[in-house]
Amino acid sequence: MSTTGGAVNQDRGRTTYRHGDLRPSLLRAGYELAQAGGPAAVTLRESTRRAGVTPNAAYRHFADRQALLASVCDAAQAALANTIEDEQAALEPSRDRRADAVALFRAVGTGYVRFARQEPGLFRTAFSVPDNLGGRGDPVRVGRNGKTPFQLLTGALDQLVEVGLISPADRPGAEFLAWSAVHGLSTLAIDGPLRQLDDEHVRAISTRLVEMVELGLSRSDASLQPGTAATPEHEV
Amino acid sequence: MSTTGGAVNQDRGRTTYRHGDLRPSLLRAGYELAQAGGPAAVTLRESTRRAGVTPNAAYRHFADRQALLASVCDAAQAALANTIEDEQAALEPSRDRRADAVALFRAVGTGYVRFARQEPGLFRTAFSVPDNLGGRGDPVRVGRNGKTPFQLLTGALDQLVEVGLISPADRPGAEFLAWSAVHGLSTLAIDGPLRQLDDEHVRAISTRLVEMVELGLSRSDASLQPGTAATPEHEV
DNA sequence: TGTACATCAGTGAACGCGCGTTCACTGATGTAC
DNA sequence: TGTACATCAGTGAACGCGCGTTCACTGATGTAC
Numbered sequence: 001m002s003t004t005g006g007a008v009n010q011d012r013g014r015t016t017y018r019h020g021d022l023r024p025s026l027l028r029a030g031y032e033l034a035q036a037g038g039p040a041a042v043t044l045r046e047s048t049r050r051a052g053v054t055p056n057a058a059y060r061h062f063a064d065r066q067a068l069l070a071s072v073c074d075a076a077q078a079a080l081a082n083t084i085e086d087e088q089a090a091l092e093p094s095r096d097r098r099a100d101a102v103a104l105f106r107a108v109g110t111g112y113v114r115f116a117r118q119e120p121g122l123f124r125t126a127f128s129v130p131d132n133l134g135g136r137g138d139p140v141r142v143g144r145n146g147k148t149p150f151q152l153l154t155g156a157l158d159q160l161v162e163v164g165l166i167s168p169a170d171r172p173g174a175e176f177l178a179w180s181a182v183h184g185l186s187t188l189a190i191d192g193p194l195r196q197l198d199d200e201h202v203r204a205i206s207t208r209l210v211e212m213v214e215l216g217l218s219r220s221d222a223s224l225q226p227g228t229a230a231t232p233e234h235e236v
Numbered sequence: 237m238s239t240t241g242g243a244v245n246q247d248r249g250r251t252t253y254r255h256g257d258l259r260p261s262l263l264r265a266g267y268e269l270a271q272a273g274g275p276a277a278v279t280l281r282e283s284t285r286r287a288g289v290t291p292n293a294a295y296r297h298f299a300d301r302q303a304l305l306a307s308v309c310d311a312a313q314a315a316l317a318n319t320i321e322d323e324q325a326a327l328e329p330s331r332d333r334r335a336d337a338v339a340l341f342r343a344v345g346t347g348y349v350r351f352a353r354q355e356p357g358l359f360r361t362a363f364s365v366p367d368n369l370g371g372r373g374d375p376v377r378v379g380r381n382g383k384t385p386f387q388l389l390t391g392a393l394d395q396l397v398e399v400g401l402i403s404p405a406d407r408p409g410a411e412f413l414a415w416s417a418v419h420g421l422s423t424l425a426i427d428g429p430l431r432q433l434d435d436e437h438v439r440a441i442s443t444r445l446v447e448m449v450e451l452g453l454s455r456s457d458a459s460l461q462p463g464t465a466a467t468p469e470h471e472v
Numbered sequence: 473t474g475t476a477c478a479t480c481a482g483t484g485a486a487c488g489c490g491c492g493t494t495c496a497c498t499g500a501t502g503t504a505c
Numbered sequence: 506t507g508t509a510c511a512t513c514a515g516t517g518a519a520c521g522c523g524c525g526t527t528c529a530c531t532g533a534t535g536t537a538c
Contacts (some may be wrong), residue, residue, distance in 0.1 A: 003251075016334075016500085018499095018500065018501080018514060018515070019514075019515075020513080022515085027468075030440060036381060043490080043491065043492085044491085044492065044493090045490070045491065045492080046490095046491095052532095053514095053515070053516095054515065054516055054517075055491095055492080055493085056493075056494080056515080056517090057514070057515050057516080058515080058516070059493080059494090060513080060514055061514095064492075064493080065491090065492065065493090074479095090319060127427065127428060130427055130428060130429060131429050137492095145321060150429075173441060173444065174428065176421070176424070176441055176445075176449050177417075177422065177441070177444060179420070179421055179422055180417055180420035180421035180445055181413075181416055181417040181445075181448075181449075182416075182420065183418055183420035183423065183428070184415070184416035184418065184420025184421070184422070184423070185412070185416035186417035186420075187363075187419065187420070187421060187423060188415065188416055189414070191303075191363065191366055192289050192363060193366060193367050193386075193417070194412065195366060205409065205412055205413070205416075207415075208409070208413060209412075209416055211411050211452070212413050212417075212448075212449065212452035212453060213417075213448065214452070214453040215451060215452040215453075215454075216447070216448035216449060216450070216452025216453075217448060220453075249485070252533085253530095254481060254482070254484075254534080255481075256481095258481080277524085279523080279524065280525065280526090281523070281524065281525080282524095289481095289482070290479085290483055291524095291525080291526085292482080292484090292525095292526075292527080292528095293481070293482050295481080295526080295527090296480080296481055296482070297481095300525075300526080301524090301525065301526090306495065342507085366477095373535095438474080458512065473521085474538105475538090476536105476538085477535105477536090477537090477538105478527105478534100478535095478536085478537095479534085479535090479536095480532105480534090481531105481532095481533085481534095482530105482531085482532090482533100483529105483530075483531070483532095484528100484529095484530080484531100485527105485528085485529095485530105485532075486513105486517095486519105486526105486527085486528085487506105487526085487527075487528095488524105488525100488526095489520085489523105489524085489525090490522105490524100491521105491523100491524105492517105492520105492521100492522090492525105493520085493521095494507105494518105494519085494520075495515105495517100495518085495519085496517095496518095497513090497517080498515085498516070498517100499513105499514095499515090499516095500512105500513100500514090500515100501511105501512085501513090501514095502510105502511100502512090503510090503512095503517105504508105504509090504510090504511100505506090505507105505509085505510105505511105
């Protein structure tokens with residue numbers, strides 16, 4: 001987060017009349033509150049308290065509490081995107097296009113669940129202000145590579161098609177199936193009966209879940225046979 | 237819900253000093269509040285208001301607000317179990333054991349999603365008081381056949397194993413994979429980006445999702461071949 | 473069969489809580505002349 | 506280069522809200538004798 005020049009003063013020990021950087025400070029405070037306590041914890045009063053400012057000062061920068069929460073939600077989505085991208089960046093490319101496409105796809109799922117586990121408050125917040133169509137093109141819900149979590153998923157699925165592991169006929173709607181699986185595990189592992197499992201177990205389940213999705217996504221037998229992709233194969 | 241004999245008086249028009257049936261009335265009120273507004277809407281004040289009674293009267297029957305919510309949560313779980321059982325009861329058995337087992341399994345998933353869609357408030361409430369191990373044997377979270385939603389799922393999976401469609405090696409942990417998929421779709425279809433899809437689309441996606449799970453749950457190729465079940469086949 | 477009395481379900485008033493939001497204001501900033 | 510002034514970020518006090526929860530109580534019930 002950038003700080004503007006001049007008398008920047010965040011937190012309590014403020015001496016100047018002007019805060020100088022209030023909007024980002026409120027956002028950061030709201031983000032930390034979400035991190036610790038989920039969407040319900042994102043209140044105007046506590047955010048302003050943390051920024052060292054009167055409650056109503058927030059109204060200079062946000063229309064109301066909902067607007068602050070929506071901004072925090074965007075930031076949480078971006079954090080999710082970043083975690084997925086981290087997971088993908090950690091992969092070392094092989095010479096096998098198929099293997100790479102599979103690994104990229106798996107990383108979306110495991111990164112997603114990992115984020116939910118590591119940052120349950122942010123995860124809940126990310127889905128507390130519902131987006132209308134999967135975050136397609138929302139410029140603020142985006143990770144460092146300019147993609148939303150949803151776009152990372154659709155991208156990985158597209159590559160599986162390109163590489164011939166999912167038949168083009170099965171592609172439409174596949175994002176919702178994959179997303180459901182991974183999102184469900186995440187919520188069960190945070191708030192549900194799987195919440196007391198240790199991280200290792202959850203990781204094992206999430207790996208197996210993504211395998212299940214991969215396998216199950218190809219309805220037609222065609223996709224299990226080599227060389228049936230719609231696009232020509234460059235290497236292999 | 238049963239009513240005891242004597243001066244039963246629910247709702248506002250009460251004339252006797254004693255309510256006579258307050259605990260069930262509070263539970264019913266809480267249930268209706270959950271139905272309309274989810275877990276957060278289940279308040280002691282509104283429940284007692286609806287029962288035609290002073291707020292503190294609730295403390296004769298519930299330790300605190302959390303205790304009331306927990307009871308409503310149990311009732312919501314039971315309602316979920318009933319919806320799944322309805323879905324299963326609507327099936328007409330064929331002569332094919334395998335087909336029947338598959339249908340039974342699918343009904344768990346589609347019933348689950350249907351419940352979430354039809355009763356979003358109850359669905360959210362059902363998972364708001366987290367249970368520790370999948371509701372195993374909890375006597376109040378049970379449908380008319382004495383089974384929790386989780387038990388209906390494990391039962392259906394067991395039958396898929398018996399019938400040879402899932403290899404026994406793949407069985408352990410399968411409930412969490414199936415549950416994740418179906419639970420994820422439910423939440424996406426209620427609060428998430430799929431919430432504005434019409435029922436028909438959601439039903440189509442849920443059908444396909446369950447197929448995906450079915451297909452993906454059998455990691456080993458063995459389970460795709462006929463006659464590899466651990467138990468002997470009675471018919472077929 | 474009648475009556476005293478313990479029981480305990482429900483009352484009435486009040487508490488403190490933190491919240492979002494509105495009002496009229498104040499005082500530092502930076503720009504126009 | 507100095508000064509008047511508009512701008513607008515932040516102040517201070519207050520509002521009403523519904524909530525959970527506690528207190529000392531009251532009055533109908535049903536049981537023991």
